[in-house]
Amino acid sequence: METRYNHKEIEEKWLKNWDEQKDFKPAGKGPHFSIVIPPPNVTGALHLGHALNNTIQDILVRYNRKLGKNTLWIPGTDHAGIATQAVVEKRLMQEEKKTRHDLGREELVKRIWKWKDEYETRITNQLKLIGSSCDWDRQRFTLDPICAKAVRHAFFNLFKKGLIYRGKRLVNWDTHLHTAVADDEIYHETVKGHFWTFKYPLADGSGYIPVATTRPETILGDTAVAVHPEDERYKKFIGKTLLVPFVNREIPVIADEILVDKEFGTGSVKVTPAHDPNDYTTGLRHKLPMINILNEDGTLNENAGEFKGLKGEKARAAVVEGLEKLDLLIKVEDHEMQIGKSDRSKTVIEPYLSDQWFVKMDMLAERAMQAVESGEVKFTPARYAKNYLNWLGEKRDWCISRQLWWGHQIPIWHLNNEELIINNEELKGVLDKCFANRSDVHYYKSENGEWLVCSLEEDLREDSIEGLKLERDPDVLDTWFSSALWPHSTMGWPGKTEDLKDFYPTSVLVTGRDIISLWVARMVVFSQENMAQIPFSDVYINPTILDGLGRRMSKSHGNGVDPLDIIEKYGADSLRFVMCSICTENQDARLPVKKEKLEDGREINISEKFELGRNFGNKLWNAARFLKPHITDMGHEKSCKSLNLENPDSDNLEDKWILSRLNTVIKETQKALANYRFSEYASLVYHFVWDDLCSRYLEIKKGEISKDSSALLSHSLYTALDLLHPIMPFITEELNAILFPNSQRLILREWPSANENLINAEIEKQFEDIFAIVEAVRSVRGRYSIAPSQKIAAIVRSSANLESCRNMIKDLSGLSEFDFGENLSNPAFSASAVIPSGEVFVPLEGILDKEKETLRLKKEIEKAESFIISLNKKLSNENFVKNAPASVIDGERQKLATQRDIVEKSLAMLKELEQ
RNA sequence: GGGCAAUUAGCUCAGCUGGUUCAGAGCGUCUGCCUUACAAGCAGAAUGUCAGCGGUUCAAAUCCGUUAUUGCCCACCA
Numbered sequence: 002m003e004t005r006y007n008h009k010e011i012e013e014k015w016l017k018n019w020d021e022q023k024d025f026k027p028a029g030k031g032p033h034f035s036i037v038i039p040p041p042n043v044t045g046a047l048h049l050g051h052a053l054n055n056t057i058q059d060i061l062v063r064y065n066r067k068l069g070k071n072t073l074w075i076p077g078t079d080h081a082g083i084a085t086q087a088v089v090e091k092r093l094m095q096e097e098k099k100t101r102h103d104l105g106r107e108e109l110v111k112r113i114w115k116w117k118d119e120y121e122t123r124i125t126n127q128l129k130l131i132g133s134s135c136d137w138d139r140q141r142f143t144l145d146p147i148c149a150k151a152v153r154h155a156f157f158n159l160f161k162k163g164l165i166y167r168g169k170r171l172v173n174w175d176t177h178l179h180t181a182v183a184d185d186e187i188y189h190e191t192v193k194g195h196f197w198t199f200k201y202p203l204a205d206g207s208g209y210i211p212v213a214t215t216r217p218e219t220i221l222g223d224t225a226v227a228v229h230p231e232d233e234r235y236k237k238f239i240g241k242t243l244l245v246p247f248v249n250r251e252i253p254v255i256a257d258e259i260l261v262d263k264e265f266g267t268g269s270v271k272v273t274p275a276h277d278p279n280d281y282t283t284g285l286r287h288k289l290p291m292i293n294i295l296n297e298d299g300t301l302n303e304n305a306g307e308f309k310g311l312k313g314e315k316a317r318a319a320v321v322e323g324l325e326k327l328d329l330l331i332k333v334e335d336h337e338m339q340i341g342k343s344d345r346s347k348t349v350i351e352p353y354l355s356d357q358w359f360v361k362m363d364m365l366a367e368r369a370m371q372a373v374e375s376g377e378v379k380f381t382p383a384r385y386a387k388n389y390l391n392w393l394g395e396k397r398d399w400c401i402s403r404q405l406w407w408g409h410q411i412p413i414w415h416l417n418n419e420e421l422i423i424n425n426e427e428l429k430g431v432l433d434k435c436f437a438n439r440s441d442v443h444y445y446k447s448e449n450g451e452w453l454v455c456s457l458e459e460d461l462r463e464d465s466i467e468g469l470k471l472e473r474d475p476d477v478l479d480t481w482f483s484s485a486l487w488p489h490s491t492m493g494w495p496g497k498t499e500d501l502k503d504f505y506p507t508s509v510l511v512t513g514r515d516i517i518s519l520w521v522a523r524m525v526v527f528s529q530e531n532m533a534q535i536p537f538s539d540v541y542i543n544p545t546i547l548d549g550l551g552r553r554m555s556k557s558h559g560n561g562v563d564p565l566d567i568i569e570k571y572g573a574d575s576l577r578f579v580m581c582s583i584c585t586e587n588q589d590a591r592l593p594v595k596k597e598k599l600e601d602g603r604e605i606n607i608s609e610k611f612e613l614g615r616n617f618g619n620k621l622w623n624a625a626r627f628l629k630p631h632i633t634d635m636g637h638e639k640s641c642k643s644l645n646l647e648n649p650d651s652d653n654l655e656d657k658w659i660l661s662r663l664n665t666v667i668k669e670t671q672k673a674l675a676n677y678r679f680s681e682y683a684s685l686v687y688h689f690v691w692d693d694l695c696s697r698y699l700e701i702k703k704g705e706i707s708k709d710s711s712a713l714l715s716h717s718l719y720t721a722l723d724l725l726h727p728i729m730p731f732i733t734e735e736l737n738a739i740l741f742p743n744s745q746r747l748i749l750r751e752w753p754s755a756n757e758n759l760i761n762a763e764i765e766k767q768f769e770d771i772f773a774i775v776e777a778v779r780s781v782r783g784r785y786s787i788a789p790s791q792k793i794a795a796i797v798r799s800s801a802n803l804e805s806c807r808n809m810i811k812d813l814s815g816l817s818e819f820d821f822g823e824n825l826s827n828p829a830f831s832a833s834a835v836i837p838s839g840e841v842f843v844p845l846e847g848i849l850d851k852e853k854e855t856l857r858l859k860k861e862i863e864k865a866e867s868f869i870i871s872l873n874k875k876l877s878n879e880n881f882v883k884n885a886p887a888s889v890i891d892g893e894r895q896k897l898a899t900q901r902d903i904v905e906k907s908l909a910m911l912k913e914l915e916q
Numbered sequence: 917g918g919g920c921a922a923u924u925a926g927c928u929c930a931g932c933u934g935g936u937u938c939a940g941a942g943c944g945u946c947u948g949c950c951u952u953a954c955a956a957g958c959a960g961a962a963u964g965u966c967a968g969c970g971g972u973u974c975a976a977a978u979c980c981g982u983u984a985u986u987g988c989c990c991a992c993c994a
Contacts, residue, residue, distance in 0.1 A: 004954065189992090196994090214994065227994095262993075270994050279994075339992075384920065388989070391919070395990090514920095515989080551987070582942090583929090588921055588988075591928065610928075613942060616956045627953030680930070684941075699953085766937095776960095782948085783960030789951045815951080815959095868936070875935090880974035889935055889975090896936070 002629065002739065006622035008572030011735045016129060018734075024748045025134045027073040027503070034065035035073045035504040037488050038135065039512045039520070040143060042081035043120040044088050047127045048561025049580075049592065050513070050546045050554050056580040057543050057679060058511045059133045063727040064674055065508075066134070067752040073504050074134060075491045077141035078121050082480035083186065086407040087178060087345035089113045106406045113407045117142070131564055132573050132730050134748070139500075141491045143483040144409065151490035152409045152483050153457055155531055160413075160455040161443045164361045165401075167413075168448050171274075171281040172400060174353030176299030176312075177346035180404035181357055183479065187341040187350055196336035197321060198267060200329045201226055204242040204251055210235065211331055213266040215338055216276075217324065218316040221248055221305045222294040225272040227283060229263045230256035246327055247320075248306050255287050275354040293354050297404075313349065356449075358402035358411060358476065362526075366393040369525040372535050378525060381677045382586050385514055385542045392518035399523075401479045408477030414454040414461050415472050428452050431469070485523035488536040495531075505532065509539040514588065517542070541677045544584060549593030562594050566605035570597070574729035575614030578687075581728045582613065584679035617687055618732050621725070624695050625736045627703070628718060631711040632740055644712050654806060656713055658768040659698045660759045662689060663717055668755035670724050686725050694721065697772070701809045715740070720753045770837045771806050777834040777841040778814035784832070784857075785848060792817035798825050799839025827913060835861070835906045837899070851914055858911045865903045872897045 019025065027033075036058050041051055058074065066072040086101075089112055093099050101109045121142065128135065141148060159165045172181040197217050200209035210226060223245050228235035238254045245252055260283045261270050274284025274291040284291055294304045300312040311319055324330045341350040370393045372378045373386050380386040402411060416428065432452065436442040441457035454461070454471065461471060483490070488507050492500040506528070512521065521540055528536035546554045554561050567576045583590040597607045666689040673682040694717055702710045719741060726733040726747040737747045744750070778795050787793060795816050797803065803810065803821045811819050827833065830849045831842040872893055875881050882890060 002953095005956075184991095212994090216994090260994080266994060272994095277994080278992095387920070391990070518990085545988080547987090553988085585930065586932085587929080593928075609943070612956070616942095616954095619956050620954065623954035623957085625953085629953095676932090678932085681932090684930080688941090695953085696958085700958095703953085769937095779959055780961090784947095786948050786960095789949060789959070871936085875975075878974055881935095882974080884974050885935075892935080 002622070002626045004623070004626070006572075006619050006732060008568075008574065008618075008731065012130070012132075012568075012573055012731045015731050015734050016132075018746075019134065019748060020137075022746075024746075025074070025136050026138075027071045027136070029066060029069050029071040031069040031071060033073070033504050033508070034062070034068075034070040035075070035507045036062060036509060036511065037075045037491055037507055038077055039510070039516075040077045040079035040141075040484070040487065041124050042084055043078050043117045043124070043142075044081050044084045045120060045561075046123050046563060048546075048554050049564055049567070050561070051127075052131055052564035052567075052576060053546055053580045053583065053590075054511060054513065054543055055128060055131055055133050056577045057541070057584060059131070059577075059730075060581060060679065060682075060727040061509060061511070061674075062134055063730060063748065064752065066748070067723070067726070067750065069751065071503065073136055073139075073500075075139050075141065076125070076128060076133070076135035076137060077143070077487075077491060078117075078124055079484060080117065080142065080144040080408065080480060082403060082405055082408040082477065083178065083180065083182065083345050084480075085113060085116065086405050089116050089407075090178075101406065109406055117144075127564060130568055130573060132577065134730075139491070143480070143487070143490075147493065148483055148486070148490045149409060151486045151494050152478065153412045154495040155482075155486055155527060156412055156478070157441070157443065157455055157457045158531070159360060160445075163445075164365070165358060166361065166447070167356060167358050167451075167453060169354060169356050170359070170400070171276075171278055171352050171354055172357055173341065173343075174295075174297075174299075174351045174355070175343040175346050175348065176295075176297070176351055177343070177348040178405070179297045181353075181355065181400060181402065182343055182345070182350070183400065183481075186344045188344055189339045190342055191337060191339055194336050194338050194340075196266070196334040197324075198331040198334075199324050200331060201243050201269075201271070202246070202329070203238075204244045209329075210238055210243065210254065210269050211267045212269050212271050214271055215336060216317070218301070218305075218308070218311075218320045219273040219276050219294070220246060220271065220320060220324075221301065221308065222273045222275050222292045223250075223252055223271045224274055224284065224289040224292060225252050225255045225287065227255050227257040227260050227270045227272050229261040229268065230258055232261075232263050232268055235269060246329060247308070247323060248304075255289075257283055257286070259283070259286070276352050278352055281352070281354075291354055295351060295353060299351055357400050358413075360399040360401055362398050363396045365526045365530060366396045366522075368529050369393055369522060372525055372529065378535050378538060378540065380540045380542065382542060385517060385540070388514065388517045389522055393522050399479075401482050402476040403479055404475070405477050408480060409483055411474045411476050411478060412456055412461075413474040414456065415474060416452045416454070416469055481519055481523055484520055485527040486531070488524055488528060489532050501532075505536075506534055507537045509541055510537045511541045511543060513545060514542045515545070539677075544587055544590045546583075547589050547591045549591065551589075551591060554592075562592075562606040562608075566607065567611055569599075569605060570607050571611040571615045572618065572731070574618050574732050575611045577730075578614035578617060578683060578728055579611050581679045581683040614729075617691065618729060620691055620695060621721075621729075621732060621736065624690070624699060625718065625740055627699070628711075628714055629740060631706045632715045641716065644709075644716060652805065654764065654768055654771065655698060655701050655809060656710070657759075657761065657764045659693065659713065659717055661761045661764050662693045663720060664755045664757070664759045665765075666693075667720065667724065667753050668757075668760070671755070683728060686721065686728070690721050690725070694718070700813060704808065704812050719744070722747060723750060723753050771801075771803065771810070773836040773838070774803075774810055774841055775813040777836055778816065778843060780834065781832045781843045781845075782815070784853065785845065785850075789815055791815070794818035794844055795820075796825055796828060796831075796842045796844070797821040797836075797839055798827065798842070799823065801838045827910075833858075833910045833913075835903045835910075840906055840910075854914055855911065858907050858914070862904055862907045862911075865900045865907070869897060869900045869904065872900065 039054065041047055062072055062074045090101050173187055175182050194215050196213055196215055198211055198213040201212045202209045212226060226243055239256045241254050242251050243254060260279055272280045272283050272289065274280050274289050275293045292304055294301055296302045300310055301308045301316050303309055308316055308319055342348065343350055370390055373389055432444050442454060444452055444454040447453055489505060492498060492505055494501060524536045528534060548554055548560045552560060564576060592608055592610055594606050594608045596604055598604050666685050670682055670685050673685060702714060722733045722737050734747045737744060774797055792815055795814060799821055800823045807819060827842045828844040830846040831844045832849060832854055834841045876893055
C-alpha cells in the first residue's frame with residue numbers, strides 16, 4: 002500500500018465493480034426503502050448544491066441498503082420547459098444569429114432534444130462519479146414516453162372532474178419569449194423611474210381630474226378612472242365621463258375604495274384592466290371593458306392608435322411627449338419602483354390578458370395541507386412545514402399553460418368552427434355522436450363558448466369529426482406539472498406496475514427549500530389525487546450552498562462549482578464527507594472557493610474546506626496500512642468469537658474502553674441517521690476513527706501487537722468501515738477488500754448493531770482519568786520543549802493501582818521510569834499537575850523553571866477558586882437546594898470537592914516550589 | 917408589508933431535553949518533533965462580554981420579549 006491514499010484508480014475500480022455486480026438494484030429482503038431523485042434540470046451541468054443533495058440521498062440509500070431493506074433510488078432529469086428553451090434560444094442567437102421563428106417549432110424542439118441528450122449525459126456522469134447508487138436502468142426524463150403518458154392521464158382526469166378550466170386572465174407575459182410565466186419565474190428589480198401627473202379631461206370640457214401614473218403609455222388602455230367614494234375633492238366627479246387622450250374614448254369616473262388610497266399621489270387612479278393586476282380585479286368588480294393594447298412581442302397594437310408599433314421606453318416617451326403637446330402634463334417626479342423581470346429572458350414582464358389553462362386549487366390544496374397538519378408528511382427541519390402550509394393556504398389557481406415549444410403539449414383539441422359550418426349550439430350533438438363510445442375523450446364548453454375536447458390518446462386525429470377540423474392546442478404545460486407527478490410517473494403510473502406495488506409511496510424526499518411550494522406541495526397534491534395516498538412520509542430539506550461571498554450557488558448566477566473539479570483534486574469521498582458534515586439544522590452553508598491551475602493548464606475550482614475529508618481519508622488509509630500485517634482475516638464471525646465479545650475476558654482497561662466507545666458510536670450513529678442529523682453522523686465516525694482508534698488505542702497497542710489485540714483492532718476497524726461506508730463508499734470498500742478479503746463487500750454487508758452490554762460509562766471515565774496522567778506528562782514536555790525522543794521519568798501519587806496500565810502510560814508519555822504509590826513523596830525540582838486520580842510529578846532537575854511552574858500553578862488555582870465561588874454561591878442558595886433535582890445537586894457537590902482538592906494540592910505544590 | 921432563519925475563537929461552523937461531561941470542532945496562529953501507519957502527520961499551547969438591552973428561572977449561549985445587522989421565502993403600492 003502507498004503512504005498516501007490515491008483516489009483516482011480506486012474510485013474507478015469500485016464504480017465498475019458495483020455496476021457489474023448490479024448492487025444498485027433493489028434486492029433486500031426487508032421492507033422497502035425508496036427515493037426518487039429531485040430531477041436536475043437539463044439546462045446545464047450540476048454544481049455543488051446538487052452534489053450535496055445527492056450525497057445525502059446516497060447516504061440514506063446506502064445506509065438502508067445495509068440495513069437489509071429493499072432499496073431503490075430512481076434517477077432522472079427534468080426537461081425544465083422555459084429554462085431549457087431559453088438557454089437553447091440564447092445560444093441559437095449567439096452562434097447563428099437566429100431566432101426560434103427562423104427555425105420553426107419542429108426544428109427548435111429537435112435542437113433542444115440534442116441539448117438535452119448532451120446535458121443528460123453529463124449530469125448522469127457527474128452523479129455516477131459522486132458515487133450515487135441509483136438504479137440506472139430505471140432512469141427517467143420528465144418528457145419521456147412513460148412520463149408523458151402519466152401527464153396525459155393526470156390532465157385528462159382533472160379535466161373530466163372539472164378541475165381544469167380555460168379562461169382569459171391577466172398573466173405575467175414575457176414579451177421576449179412570448180409566453181406566460183408563473184409568479185415565481187419573476188424577480189423584482191428596484192429601478193429609478195418617474196411619476197407623471199397629468200390632466201384627465203372631462204368629456205364635456207368642463208375641467209379635469211389630475212391623475213398620476215408610473216406607466217403613462219397604459220393610458221391608451223384605460224377604461225375608467227377611480228376615486229375614493231369618501232374623497233371630498235372628487236366626490237362630485239363620480240359618474241361623470243372622461244375622455245382618454247389620443248384615442249378619445251369615453252370612460253366613466255368610478256368610486257372604488259379597494260383600489261384607491263386617498264392619501265397616495267393625487268388620490269385618483271387610472272384603471273387599465275388589461276395591463277395591471279389591481280386594475281384587472283377592479284375591472285371585474287365594475288364590469289369594465291378590458292382593452293388590450295399590446296401585441297405578443299410587447300409592441301403597442303392597433304388599439305394604441307398613432308402609437309402603434311412602439312415598444313417599452315419608446316412608447317412611454319412618445320406618450321409623455323404627446324401629453325405635453327396637448328398641455329395635459331402637470332408634473333414629473335422621480336420615483337423609485339419595483340419592476341418585474343423574467344427569470345429566463347431578463348426582460349420586463351408585462352401584465353397581459355390572454356387565454357390560459359388553470360387548475361382549480363381550493364379542494365386540492367386543502368387536502369394537501371391536511372397531510373402535513375396531521376403529521377402524515379413530516380418535514381425536517383420542522384419549521385419548513387410552515388412554508389408549505391402558508392403557500393398552499395393561498396389556494397390560488399395554478400396557471401399551467403405556457404406558450405412555448407418545449408414541453409408536454411396540452412392534450413386538448415379545439416374545434417375550428419370559424420366559418421360556422423355548424424351552429425354552435427348543435428355542436429354538442431355532433432360531439433356526442435362522434436365520441437359516444439369513447440371513455441378516453443371528454444369535452445366541455447368553456448366560458449367563452451368554445452368547445453374543448455380532451456383526449457387521453459396521443460393522436461386525436463384532425464379529421465376525427467366529419468366535416469369539422471380539430472386543431473390541437475399549441476400550448477405546453479408548465480414544467481412543474483410533470484414534476485408534480487414524478488414520484489408515481491417514474492414508477493409507471495397509470496399502469497398498475499410492480500414498482501408501484503413494491504416501492505410506493507417513497508420513503509423520503511430530499512430537496513432544497515426554494516422549491517417547497519413549487520414542487521413538494523404539488524407532488525403531495527397530485528399523489529393524493531392520482532394515487533389516493535401521500536408520495537412520501539418524510540421531507541428532508543438540505544441546506545443551500547453559498548459561495549464565499551454568501552451568494553446562492555446556482556447555474557443562473559454562474560458561480561456554480563463543478564463537483565468533478567472537487568473530485569479531481571480531493572476525491573469523491575472527500576467531497577461526500579464534507580457535504581455530510583455541512584448538513585446541520587442551519588439553512589445555509591458557506592463554501593469559500595478559489596481557482597487553481599492544473600499542470601495540464603486547465604483551471605479548476607477548489608476549496609480548502611475539502612481538505613478535511615481528504616485528510617481524514619488519508620488517516621484511515623494509513624491506519625489500515627499499519628494494521629495490515631497484523632490482521633489475520635478470519636472473517637467477522639470467527640473474529641468476534643475469538644474475542645468473545647458477549648463476555649470479554651480481557652482485563653485490559655483499554656480493551657474494554659475501545660469496545661465501549663465502538664458500541665457507543667454505533668448506537669449514536671444510528672440515532673443521528675434516524676433523525677437526519679448528518680453532520681453529527683460524520684463527526685461521530687470521524688472522532689471515533691481519528692481520536693479513539695488511531696490516536697489512543699492504536700498508539701497504546703502499537704508497541705507490541707498480540708493476537709488478541711490484533712483481533713480487537715481489526716474488529717474495530719472492520720466495524721468503522723461499515724459505519725463510514727455510506728459517507729465514503731470508495732475508500733472503505735477498497736480497505737475492506739485489502740484487509741478483509743474474505744469478507745462480503747461493504748455495500749451489501751449488514752449494518753453493525755450496538756451491543757449495549759459493552760457500553761460502560763464507568764470504564765470510559767476510568768480510562769479518561771488514567772489518560773490524564775499521559776496528558777499531564779505530555780504537557781510538561783511541551784512546556785519545556787523536551788523532544789519526544791528524550792526519555793524522562795514521572796511519579797504519580799495515587800491510591801489507584803496503575804500496574805496494568807504501566808506500559809501504556811510509559812509508552813504514550815515517553816517515560817524511562819514510572820513509579821506510583823499512595824505515599825510517595827514528591828521529588829525535588831519537579832513539574833507537577835493535579836489529575837483526577839492523584840498528582841503527577843516530573844523531576845526536572847537542572848531545567849525546572851520555578852517561575853514558569855509557579856505561574857502555571859497560580860493560574861490553575863485561580864481558575865479552580867473562581868469555579869469554587871460560583872459553586873458555593875449556587876449551593877448556598879436555598880432555592881437551588883430546594884428546587885433543583887437531587888442528581889444536579891449531588892453533581893455540584895462532587896464538583897466542589899474536586900475543585901477543592903485541586904486547590905489544596907496545587908497550594909502544596911506551590912509551597913514545595915518556593916522552598 | 918407578512919413569514920422563516922442567522923449573529924458563538926482570526927475564518928467556516930457545532931452546541932438537540934436550560935445545570936462547568938458546555939463554551940467546542942476543523943482550518944489558521946505559536947512552540948517542539950522526519951517518535952519504526954500517516955508532515956495530508958504527532959505532541960503541546962494561545963484565542964471568546966456566546967450581537968445589544970430587558971425578562972422568566974434556584975440556574976440562560978440555550979426559553980420569552982425587544983433593538984440592530986445580515987440572508988432567504990411570500991405578497992406588493994397607482
